[in-house]
Amino acid sequence: MCTRILWNDNAVAKTVSRCMDWAVSDEPELWILPRGLKRTGNAGEGSVEWTSAYSSVAVSMWGIGTVDGLNEKGLGAHALYLDMADVEFPPVDERPVLSNALWVQYLLDNFATVADAVADLENVRVHSELLRGNEMGVHIALEDPSGDSAIIEPIGGRLVVHHGPQFTVMANSPSLDRQLENLANYRPFGGELSPPGDISSLDRFVRASYFLHYLPEPENEEEAVAGVFQLISNVSVPYGAPYQDGGVYPTWWRSAADLTNGVYYFGSTRSPSIFWVPLEGLADGDQVLRLDPRDETLVGDATAKLEPAELLY
Numbered sequence: 268m269c270t271r272i273l274w275n276d277n278a279v280a281k282t283v284s285r286c287m288d289w290a291v292s293d294e295p296e297l298w299i300l301p302r303g304l305k306r307t308g309n310a311g312e313g314s315v316e317w318t319s320a321y322s323s324v325a326v327s328m329w330g331i332g333t334v335d336g337l338n339e340k341g342l343g344a345h346a347l348y349l350d351m352a353d354v355e356f357p358p359v360d361e362r363p364v365l366s367n368a369l370w371v372q373y374l375l376d377n378f379a380t381v382a383d384a385v386a387d388l389e390n391v392r393v394h395s396e397l398l399r400g401n402e403m404g405v406h407i408a409l410e411d412p413s414g415d416s417a418i419i420e421p422i423g424g425r426l427v428v429h430h431g432p433q434f435t436v437m438a439n440s441p442s443l444d445r446q447l448e449n450l451a452n453y454r455p456f457g458g459e460l461s462p463p464g465d466i467s468s469l470d471r472f473v474r475a476s477y478f479l480h481y482l483p484e485p486e487n488e489e490e491a492v493a494g495v496f497q498l499i500s501n502v503s504v505p506y507g508a509p510y511q512d513g514g515v516y517p518t519w520w521r522s523a524a525d526l527t528n529g530v531y532y533f534g535s536t537r538s539p540s541i542f543w544v545p546l547e548g549l550a551d552g553d554q555v556l557r558l559d560p561r562d563e564t565l566v567g568d569a570t571a572k573l574e575p576a577e578l579l580y
Contacts, residue, residue, distance in 0.1 A: 268468070268516045269347040270502045272475050273435040274495050275414035280488045280527040283410050284495035285335060285345045286503050286518045293328040295520060297533065299549050299556035299573055300325055306376060308365035309580070310394045315363035319376035322550040324531040326522065326560065330579040331398060332368025333375070339550035340379035341412035341526040344371045346405045349420060350440035354395075354404035356421045362392040367405045368580075374409065381415040385430050393421060408437045412526045418443050436475045438502075439468040446472045455480060466510060471502040488525060492532060495523050496541070503536070520560065533560045540566035544573070 268288040275281050287293060301322045308314035309332075325336035334346045346367075356367075365373055370393055378384040395402050406420040418429040418437050429443055438446065446469065452458035453473050462477040463470040478498050485491040503518035510516065523532040529550075534541040542565040549556075549570065557576040558569060565572065 268439050268504075270471050270475055270499065271345050271347060271408045271437040272479055272495055272498050273408075273410050273416055274479065274482060274491065275410065275416065275432050275435060277482075277484055277491060279485045280491040280525050281410070281412050281414050282491045282495045282523060282525055283343050284499035284521060284523040285347070285408075286499050286521045287334070288504050288516045288518045290514065290516050292519050293334065294330070295334075295560050296327045296330065296579075297544070297558050297560045298325045298327060298576075298578065299544070299552065300372075300376075300578070301553050301555065303553070304376070304555075304578070306369070306372070308363065308373070308391070309369050310364040310366040310396055313364050315365050315373070315391050317373065317377060321376060321379065322546070322552070323372075323375040324544050324546060324549075325372060325375065326533070327580060328368075329399065332366065332580055333372035335522055336371060336375050337524045337526070337529070337531045337546065338375040338379075339529065339546050341529055342375060342378060342380060342384070343410045343524045343526055344374045345408045346371050347408065347437060348439050349404040349406040349442070351402060351404040353440050353442050354421050355424045356395050357392050357424055357426065360392060362390065364394045365391045366396040367393055367403060368396060368398060370405070370407060374407070379411075380413070381409045381411045381417050381430070384409055385417050385428055388419065388426050388428065393426070406437070406443075410526060435479060436472055438472040438475070441468070449473065450476055453477065466504045466508055475502050488528060492523055492525055496521065496532070496534070499523070506536075535561050535563070537561065538563040538565070542566055542569040544569055
């Protein structure tokens with residue numbers, strides 16, 4: 268229902284894209300969050316507390332947490348759905364606790380690199396709070412301007428971490444291990460099958476990996492961003508298209524980030540346009556700012572559209 272694609276083997280700019288697929292709109296809001304914000308893990312008694320060390324641009328889901336974003340150091344973080352049948356969060360222990368809805372923001376606020384974030388993972392316990400009355404499985408993708416990457420999945424009561432620049436694609440269930448096992452059936456990843464065309468998570472993972480493999484070297488930063496937008500469009504789900512079980516989970520929006528140059532891009536699938544927000548010039552601010560990314564008039568640099576706001580989560 269969502270896909271993430273990292274292009275980290277070109278010489279121009281490290282870029283990443285993701286799409287948000289869901290049965291209903293996640294009602295996204297785009298925020299600029301400054302350094303120095305005091306935050307809590309929103310997981311009840313024993314919640315972790317912190318003060319943001321880095322500013323970030325973040326997209327919220329239903330006003331209850333951050334689902335996507337980029338910080339001033341170029342660390343990108345993305346939460347994608349992982350079926351609860353595949354998920355088992357760590358059991359209760361003495362560590363401070365963090366709601367899965369705040370996991371992405373915790374990482375953006377506190378870490379400059381993927382390696383730093385991975386090194387800290389065992390210092391907090393991630394907990395699945397009820398979101399709109401439902402327990403929500405989630406796994407996390409991270410990347411930074413060096414091209415480093417990590418996929419983090421709560422499986423078997425622990426956080427399973429796949430860390431390294433080779434982990435460039437993530438989709439939904441099944442777990443990454445099983446996605447990679449399936450990928451080996453296809454060309455050019457060890458098998459003889461041609462890339463599939465369905466909208467299932469397994470097929471989207473293969474198709475994203477296939478076309479990423481063949482992306483030509485970009486001539487400039489614009490082409491590096493356009494490349495990942497083209498790929499994420501290829502694995503997006505049109506409105507009304509049903510999965511095999513009859514469920515309909517269309518793509519509501521697509522985002523991208525230029526990790527090298529600190530620019531965050533966003534496009535609603537209800538709009539023909541893409542807009543962007545450069546963190547340069549905003550990172551040193553001291554105000555929380557927001558805009559409605561579903562505004563169909565947004566196109567190009569949207570910095571001037573940001574307005575002071577009270578943070579909702």
